[in-house]
Amino acid sequence: MSEKIFVTKSYLPPKEEYTAYLTGIWERSHLTNQGPLVLELEQKLRDYLDVEHLHFASNGTIVLQMALKALKITGEVITTPFSYCATSHVIAWENATPIFADIREEDLCIDPDCIEALITPKTQAILATHVYGIPCQLERIEALAKKHNLYVIYDAAHTFGVKVDGKSLLSFGDVSTCSFHATKVFHTVEGGMITTPHQELSEQLKLYRSFGHIGDEYFDIGINAKNSEFHAAMGLCNLPHVQEIIAGRHRVTESYDHQLNWSKLRKPVIPKNVEWNHAYYPIFFKTEADLLRTRQALEAQQIFTRRYFYPSLNTLTFLHAQQSCPVSEAMALRALCLPLYPDLSDTDVQRIISIVNENL
Incomplete structure (x- = not known):
């Protein structure tokens, strides 16, 4: 029996x-x-991403x-139904109301054409996900937010190493967040970060991360979102290898791109001005x-894929969503992520391609 491939x-x-x-x-x-290692990692991340205000935290x-x-x-x-459940869960967890706008079929990101019709006097923010590390419609979302006086929060969990016109994708929005979970392109085992261009907001986030106090001086409520020296050490080790990691993922991506049967499959479109990180396939x-059928055939050969993202979040009954999102609902039923990591061998990549093509 072949070794398992996840x-x-x-x-x-x-x-x-x-x-x-x-x-x-x-x-x-x-x-x-x-x-000291947390402080060193934070500064190196600021330098790497070219952002001024950044805070390392316990998770994304x-x-x-x-x-x-x-x-x-x-x-x-207003948020996307095509994302990991954390995107919508945090809205409900904070006793706000998620309103789902449908997505664009070409890139799976939230569709600005669907956002404006959902804006009401109760709307305070747009929380959009850069799905698979592919940028949302940044200019259009910013224009809508400016027109209606809304905040823009980007769930940029997948975007480490992604650039738009040479600028880190994590530098957009009123706030951008990233996950440093062990499965991500860059990880600290568990971890995450938050960045904002606004200094006053940055200071508030810093307080919230540490129970609302600095030393013995208390300034606000807060939670424990700090991270440890052990996690920072992993980040400091991994950061110099990011380009090597992305290059390894790119190698696998190219094989899939060139050899899968695209007459019976489709994939998201990566804009030409985007330097992508190959976060998922x-x-x-x-x-x-x-x-x-294809997933079952792969599992029979000990190759394990993931239905990512599934289901469409607007169908989760406990979120009490009222919005129909037909594009997201259809795409969620048909989305499958194939194995992708730097040391996935060419032989195994060829096996995966053969099994997929044979079962279409």
């Missing part, structure tokens, strides 16, 4: 690079609460919660039955 595999740096950081942690006994979900809290969002938030079947 949809993703976490990148691990050379062990000696990580253990070198552990030696320092043991010497200092400073494990958390903005230790809690930073979305912090964004909603800092912007005082309590009303309606989604394919869309003509029918859900085609997807299920």
Whole structure:
């Protein structure tokens, strides 16, 4: 039986690079609460992404919660139904109301044409996801937000290393958040970050991350969204390898691009002005039955894919959504992410391609 192949595999740096950081942690006994490695990682991320205000946090979900809290969002938030559940869950968790706008079929991101009709006096923000690391319609969303005096929050969980016209995708919006979960292109095992161009908002986010206090001085309510020296050490090890990681993922992507049977499949369109990070490799079947048959054939060979994203979030009954999103609902039934990671062998890539093509 062949070794199991999963949809993703976490990148691990050379062990000696990580253990070198552990030696320092043991010497200092400073494990958390903005230790020196956390501060170093934050600064290196600011430099790498060319952003001024950035905060490292414990995961990519809690930073979305912090964004909603800092912007005082309590009303309606127009968001996408085609995303990981965290995007909509945080809105409901913060006692705001998710309002789902349908998506564009070509890139799976929220459709600006569907946003404006949903804006009401209760609307306070647009929370959009850069799906698979593909940018939303940035200019159109910004124009809508400006016209209706709304905040723009980007769930940019998938976007580390993505650039638009040479500018980091994480630098857009009133707030952008990113996940550093172990499955991501860049990871800190568990972790996330939040960035904003607004200094006052940045200071508020910094307080929220640490119980609302600095030392013995209390300024506001807050939560515990800090991250540890051990997680920062993994980030410091992985950051220098990001381009190598993206190049490895690009190699796999090219094989899929050139050899899958595109007469019976489709994939998202990557705009020409985008430097993509190859975060995922989604394919869309003509029918859900085609997807299920192909997925079963892959699993029979110990190759495990993921229905990502599924289901369309507007169909989750506990979110009490009223909006029909036919494009998202249809695409969610037909979306499947294939295995993609830097050390996926050419032999295994060819096996995956053959099985997919044979079952279309």
